[in-house]
Amino acid sequence: MNAVAARAALPPGAVLGVMGGGQLGAMFAMAARRMGYRVESISDVADCPAARHCDRVHVVAFDDAAALAGIARGLDVVTFEFENVPVEAARALESIVPVRPAPQVLFTTQDRVREKAFLVANGLACAPHRVVRSRADLLAAVADLGLPAVLKTAAFGYDGKGQVRIAAAGEVDAAWDALGPRELVFEGWVDFDCEISVVAARGLDGSIAVFEPSRNAHRRHILDVASAPAMLPEPVLDAARRTTATVLEKLGVVGVACVEFFVTRDGRVLVNEIAPRPHNSGHLTIDACETSQFEQQVRAVCGLPLGSTRQRTPAAMANLLGDCWAHGEPDWPAALAVPGVSLLLYGKSDPRPGRKMGHLTAQAATVGEAIANATRARELACRAGVPGGR
Ligand code: AMP
Numbered sequence: 001m002n003a004v005a006a007r008a009a010l011p012p013g014a015v016l017g018v019m020g021g022g023q024l025g026a027m028f029a030m031a032a033r034r035m036g037y038r039v040e041s042i043s044d045v046a047d048c049p050a051a052r053h054c055d056r057v058h059v060v061a062f063d064d065a066a067a068l069a070g071i072a073r074g075l076d077v078v079t080f081e082f083e084n085v086p087v088e089a090a091r092a093l094e095s096i097v098p099v100r101p102a103p104q105v106l107f108t109t110q111d112r113v114r115e116k117a118f119l120v121a122n123g124l125a126c127a128p129h130r131v132v133r134s135r136a137d138l139l140a141a142v143a144d145l146g147l148p149a150v151l152k153t154a155a156f157g158y159d160g161k162g163q164v165r166i167a168a169a170g171e172v173d174a175a176w177d178a179l180g181p182r183e184l185v186f187e188g189w190v191d192f193d194c195e196i197s198v199v200a201a202r203g204l205d206g207s208i209a210v211f212e213p214s215r216n217a218h219r220r221h222i223l224d225v226a227s228a229p230a231m232l233p234e235p236v237l238d239a240a241r242r243t244t245a246t247v248l249e250k251l252g253v254v255g256v257a258c259v260e261f262f263v264t265r266d267g268r269v270l271v272n273e274i275a276p277r278p279h280n281s282g283h284l285t286i287d288a289c290e291t292s293q294f295e296q297q298v299r300a301v302c303g304l305p306l307g308s309t310r311q312r313t314p315a316a317m318a319n320l321l322g323d324c325w326a327h328g329e330p331d332w333p334a335a336l337a338v339p340g341v342s343l344l345l346y347g348k349s350d351p352r353p354g355r356k357m358g359h360l361t362a363q364a365a366t367v368g369e370a371i372a373n374a375t376r377a378r379e380l381a382c383r384a385g386v387p388g389g390r
Pocket of ligand 1: 188
């Protein structure tokens with residue numbers, strides 16, 4: 001592809017490939033098809049949430065470079081919906097078709113050691129940390145940074161998986177036995193005031209659009225409720241927005257990314273994690289913003305102008321985990337009777353505990369009211385199954 005073609009916008013009708021078949025791919029496909037694009041998912045499983053919303057699902061082993069190249073020939077651009085896509089698979093596609101964000105962005109962000117090195121190299125604040133490759137390294141890190149702390153696997157961690165909190169010296173050996181021997185990151189425990197995240201997009205022309213930071217509450221390490229505005233002092237929000245824009249620029253992201261932060265009690269923002277894709281905390285943008293994070297992803301990867309990120313109303317999103325199905329089918333009419341509440345289900349058939357099945361978004365006059373309504377709607381839905389429901 002020549003330089004002019006590489007910069008040209010892909011008009012509706014073009015074929016967009018998305019690596020991965022989860023709910024983020026499904027919501028990307030919904031946004032893209034609404035705009036007239038054709039969407040093809042590249043997934044290692046056939047029965048995935050994106051399948052219902054895509055024009056086609058290519059079921060392929062991610063280590064089959066020849067099959068990936070064959071698929072790439074039918075696509076105009078490729079993006080991804082989860083960051084644990086093997087970099088080699090993304091590179092196999094990139095040899096044929098633009099991949100946005102580039103595989104190099106995946107390479108940096110899917111490994112905590114590389115991600116932390118990127119942050120440090122660019123002067124972006126994060127938790128104090130040490131790379132740990134042996135029990136001796138771990139003991140040295142404990143001596144250096146102290147306890148409590150958290151030990152994390154460098155690769156393939158999400159939603160608190162691959163993490164062990166170490167509260168006291170007597171727990172150090174058990175933490176190593178649980179996660180070692182492999183590359184780990186030891187992080188000093190951040191006594192944070194709250195956690196926030198910022199979703200942003202960067203276009204092909206380098207323009208950046210940042211969504212309102214959202215405040216995130218977790219339960220059992222999984223995002224529980226996200227709300228925006230985050231109700232923090234403007235300098236704190238501004239530091240988070242500026243840091244996010246710097247992350248996208250320095251990584252050279254073309255697409256959407258999310259930066260998660262700890263906000264310390266003295267008002268500093270420390271980067272916790274970077275996800276080079278739309279994020280669970282950004283789902284409220286679907287209902288509450290002029291452009292959703294998924295439409296923004298379509299615009300960015302297609303080389304279109306980025307949309308307005310203005311949030312129309314305060315909003316809160318409550319995740320629906322499989323636990324909500326414990327008593328049968330949730331009571332959706334009760335949830336949807338709560339003012340300003342909308343429902344998005346991902347079409348997953350097996351509601352296992354802890355599995356993200358969908359979410360409820362509430363829009364209201366104040367963010368406090370939005371949080372109250374989203375959580376109330378969820379309580380009503382999940383409290384009792386509907387008689388006769390599955
Ligand atoms: P992560 O997978 O790194 O996003 O961690 C999952 C959750 O664990 C975070 O959202 C925090 O609530 C908590 N956590 C992780 N690292 C730290 C830390 N260094 N200090 C305090 N809490 C942490």
